[in-house]
Structure formats: C-alpha cells, structure tokens
Amino acid sequence: MLINKSMYPVKAGYSAISTMQGQLGKLQTQLGNGQKAQNLAEMGNDRTVSLATRGRLTKLDSFANNIDTVNLRLSFLDQAFTSLNSLKSETRNSATPTSFGENGLVMASLQKDSENRLSQLLETLNLSVAGRYMMGGNKTDAPPVKSMDLIMNGQGPLDGFKTVVNERNRADLGTAETVDLGDLGLPNTRISGPHGNYLSVSSAMFDKLDYKLTSISSSTPTPGAASGIKTSGPTANPINHSSYFSAVPADDATVIVTLKRQDGTAAQTRSMTAVTTLSDPAVVGEYVRVPGDPSATAKNFHEALTALEGDLDSFSSITTNNSAITIKGDADGSAQLGIKLASNPVAGETLSITVQKPDKTFETITLTARASGTPAANEFAIGATRAETMQALDAAIKNQLGNLQASVHTGRLDVDQTGATVALSASSGVFGFSEITSISTTVGESTVTPASNPSITFTGKVRAGESVSFGVKMPDGTSTTIKLSAVDENPGLGQFRISDDPAETAANFAAALRLKLDDTAKTELVSASTFAATNDFFAEDGIPKRVNAAGTALENGASRTVVWYTGEIASTNPRMSATAQVDDATKVGYGVRANEDGLLSMVKTLAAMSVAEYRNDDPTAKGRFSAMVERQMKAMSADTATNEGSVERIALELGVTKATVGRASERNIAYSGQLESLLGDIETVTMEETAMQLLALKTRLEASYQTTASVANLSLVNYLK
Known part of the structure; x- marks a missing residue:
C-alpha cells in the first residue's frame, strides 16, 4: 500500500477554498455597496454599455x-410681459378724443400719467435676472435702454427727447406769418333785428388766435x-334775439310764447295776439299783422314782445307753439358781444371794446359817434336811421379790430389768391404738410x-353747403383733409362766406383757408x-435723426443726441x-429686444x-389733445396684438417656449428613468439574491473547511485505528 500518495487532493481543496473565500469577499462587498463591480475590468462586456449609459445620463443632467x-428666466419674463400687457391696455383706455374732463382735468392728468407709465415701461425693459439683462438680445451685461431722465432731458452735450420734439415742431410749423385779423376775415359780425x-x-x-373779447361798454x-x-356780454348765451315769420297769422290768432331765463329759473309764458288794428286803449300782447308781409309782421311782433318783457337778452331760449314763428338769438358757442341801438346815438357817444391779446396784455378800442364830416378811423358816422348807423358802426369795429395782428402758421403751405383763383402749394422738404x-x-x-x-377758380355763384377739400400728408405719415364749406352768413372755422362776386368769394375762401390751416397746424x-x-x-x-441747421432735412444726430437703445x-x-x-x-429661443x-x-x-401739455388757457389744447389721443x-389698439413684435405676440412666443421646455423636461425625465433602470441592471446587484448566494457560499465554505481539516489530520496510525 502506498502511503506516500494522498487519496484526497489537498492542494485542489485549498485552491477551491481560496476561490470561495474570494467569492465570499466579493459577495460581502456587493452586499455592502450594492455594486456588481468595483472597476471597469470587473464589468467585462457590460462596461461598454455602462460607459455609454452614464455619458447619456450626464448629458441629460446638463x-x-x-x-x-430657462424656466427661471421665463418666469421673470412672463411677469414682465403680463405687466406690459396691462400697461398697454391701461394706456389704450386712459382717454378718448373729446374726453377733456371737468375743467380739463383729464387733459391735465394724462401727461403725468403718461410719464409714470413710461417710467414703468423703461424699468421693465431693463429687467435683469441674476445680473443678466433680459431685453437686450445677446447683449446681457448692461441695461439695453437709457434711464427716463437721460432719455427725456439728455446729459451734457447730448440732447434728450424733449429738445428733439421742440426742434421738430418748429420745423413742421414753419415760420409764422404776421397778418392783420382783417386779412383773415375777422372779426365775424352780424347785423339783425327788426330795424x-x-x-x-x-x-x-x-x-x-388766442385773442379774447373781455368787455364792452358805452x-x-x-x-x-x-x-x-x-x-x-361777453356771453356764450344767445343775444340779440330776432323774430322770423314764414307766414302771416290770421286775424285774432293767438300764439303762446315760452321764455326761459338764462339764470335757470322756470320758464314763463306770454300770450301774443295778431290784430289788424291795435285796440284803443292798447291791449298788452297785441301786435299788428301785415297781410302778405311776413317780415313787417315779424318786426311788429318782436317790438310788442320786447315792450312786454323788456331786454330779451336775459332769456336763454324763446319758443312758440306756432311752427311758422321762430325767435332766435346769435349764439355760436363762443363768447359774443351784443350791441343794440335803442335810439340813434348823438354826437360824442362812445362804444368801447376791450381785448386781451396773445401776450396777455389788454387793448381798449374806443369808437366815437360823429354827426357830420368824414369819420376818422376811431369814429363812426351817425346815419339817418338806426340801421344806417349800425352799418357804419359795424364797419368801424371791423376796421379797428381787423387791424390787430396775429401769428399764423400754415404748416409750410402757401395760399395765394389772384382774382377768383386760390392756389395752394407745399414747400419742398419733409416737414409740415409735406404733400x-x-x-x-x-x-x-x-x-x-x-x-x-x-x-380752384370760382366761375359763378357758390351755393351754401357746397365745399372744397384738400388732402394733405402729415409729418408722421398719416393724412388729413382740409375742408371748407360755403355759408351765406357768419362763417365759423372751416367755412367761407359766399358773395355774388367770384373774386370776393375767392378772397373770403383764401382767408378762411388760412384760418383753417392755422388751426389744423396748431x-x-x-x-x-x-x-x-x-x-x-x-x-x-x-441712431436718432435731427433737423439739420437749415431746417430742410433730417440728418444723423448720434453725435449730439442721447442714443436710447444700446442692446x-x-x-x-x-x-x-x-x-x-x-x-x-x-433648441429653444427666449431672447427679447x-x-x-x-x-x-x-x-x-x-x-x-x-x-x-394741455393748459386750459391754450386755445389749441383741446384740438391737440384729441389728435394725440x-x-x-x-x-395701443387691440388690433395690433397680431403684429410682429407686439407685446401680446412676444408673450405668446415666450409661452410657447415655456411649453416646449416643459415637454422636453418631461421627455428627459422619462428617458433618464429608463437609462437609470438599465444602468441598475448592469451595475447593481439584487440584495436578496446576493444574501442567499452569500449564505450558500458560506455553508459550502464551512463544509470545505471541516473536510480539509479532517484530511489534514490523517496518518497511518489514525487510519489503522
């Protein structure tokens, strides 16, 4: 028997135990950190997938x-454009044309309100988030627009917006023409009354024209x-009432006259009776009818009513229950002076009219009645009748008030009248009524x-109601129409008095056109x-543009003007x-300029x-206010919401960006979950399975230890035992 050769492979047992010990340590490590491998070498073929997956997850993290x-910046932009949208709506609804307010309050407050809104707008345009300015496009390190004060008032040698506006206004208005009021057909007067x-x-x-009629006396x-x-007067209420009959009433016909006083007290009524012959003794309220002569009947009616009531100027309205009888006074909505000749004046009687001029000084014009000889400029002739005297007084008033002068602007348009022809021409250049x-x-x-x-050349009689219209181009590119209508009485703004003589009609037209142009220009x-x-x-x-030194064109003004936008x-x-x-x-875009x-x-x-600015004492204030509003x-119209670059459209585009970012985030989160699950399958262990493997290995290892220990103790003596 061979006793020097082992029947049990001790070395192989030791090697198996060593391997199991290594596996045990590995399982213990896996159980501790949950990872299958401690380095790429241990991962084997899975390392390529792991590296690719981790690279993808890193990109998703970025x-x-x-x-x-982006969401942070979009949230600030969303708040900003919500504010701008409200500001736009508020501006749009802040005023309407002719909504001047009591004592011009709306006009006065609109300027200040606009200043506040502009300041808020500029601050919003300079929005910054964590040191990044959001509305300068790709220039994010500085505010894209200048401050309110710098924009409006300038700084040092650089002019601000207010200077540019004043400069442009002067260029568009052109040089003022100093003219006599008489050349403009002023003053407007009207003679009426039964006599x-x-x-x-x-x-x-x-x-x-910034003149005011302030007082009148005799x-x-x-x-x-x-x-x-x-x-x-001066009063805006009806004055110098006259009576008009379209037909002569029947004998003994009675008309009820209702008179309402200017002080607002209750109306009173009077009964007036038409008679062929006045009663004897006279009966109050009777007036003589003149068959076939409505004018003479109206004169008798008016005298009887005046005798009954006294001065009819104390009444704001006088009406009757007979449609054939009309009683009306002069009233055009403006202050008027009234003059009546109760009797023919005597030599030396005076009439004084005081006028406030545009420079706020006062001038009194005094006219003296003259009985004989040629009247001087400050006199008027006493005629044979009150009507003749009134004609002379009217001519003297027109002459004296017509000698007053005014500065008239025609917006660089020239008006020329020759005979019955009136020509209109525009000066060359971009300013004023340029075309x-x-x-x-x-x-x-x-x-x-x-x-x-x-x-236009007037070739014959012009009829009341006929009109002439010019279309002109405005400095901001808009257009307006200058229209003049013919009237056969006192003309108002935009009207001209007609005459049997075409040349006189043309002269009246040219004067009315200058007045209309001046009002439109201002x-x-x-x-x-x-x-x-x-x-x-x-x-x-x-880059701002400025009026050149000659006042004929616009030029680059960057060297002398604030540059408002630097984004x-x-x-x-x-x-x-x-x-x-x-x-x-x-790739999403969220930039704003x-x-x-x-x-x-x-x-x-x-x-x-x-x-x-709109001052109550400025006669052009209401017209400018309406045009500006x-x-x-x-x-600011809601119709602009669909325009490219509108506040609403920018907000919508940023909203689309936000939604796109949100959807991308959802996709990335879902994709990250999938990748992390895949990575988990590759790199991590199942704790329960690892624990079971660990226990099984431990049991095997313990059995191996016991077997190996028993074999190691074997000898011939022990074997023979």
Missing part, C-alpha cells in the same frame, strides 16, 4: 440644468344821460387743377409732428438671440404723450 435656468339795429361780434375765431358826452347804445395729395369740390360753378399744382399738425419726433429719436437702430441690433429673429439646448433635437416693434411703439407713444388709441 439639459436639466439648462431647463432650470337792423342789433349787432353781434363773435369771438370764435378770436379765441383760435357812454354819453352828457353826464348822467342814458346812452342809446346798449351793450351786453398735397388731392383736391376736390362740390362747387358747381368752379374749376380745379390737379393736386400736383392745386387751385392742433393736428403739432400732434403728428410730436409723433414724427418719436420716430426720429426712438429709432430701431438706436443687440440685428435683423434676425429676436427670440433666437438667447437660446438653450433642452434635448438633443430641441427692447427695440422690437410692439415694445418700441409703446415707448414712442408714451414718450409723445408725456411731453404734450387718437394716435395713442391707434398705436
């Missing part, structure tokens, strides 16, 4: 970081004596030339000019000026509205 940053002894002087056109050369010249676009007329007896060289043109100045200053590229200037999509990759295939059309329109509109409403 996308998640981008998404968090042609009532005279009304209207201040309607005076007010437009006096006699004899102390204590009553003057035959009765005066009233006459059309001319049309409803006047039958006239001829017109094309708009390229417009003129209201609509100035408003259009102010908005044009916003286009000059708030340029999309930030990115590009023609590319503003949204792509700031981008972020949120997954492999999706403060010079985008919608934002720029808000800046321009609020800047224009914030520099326009019309432009504000158009610029």
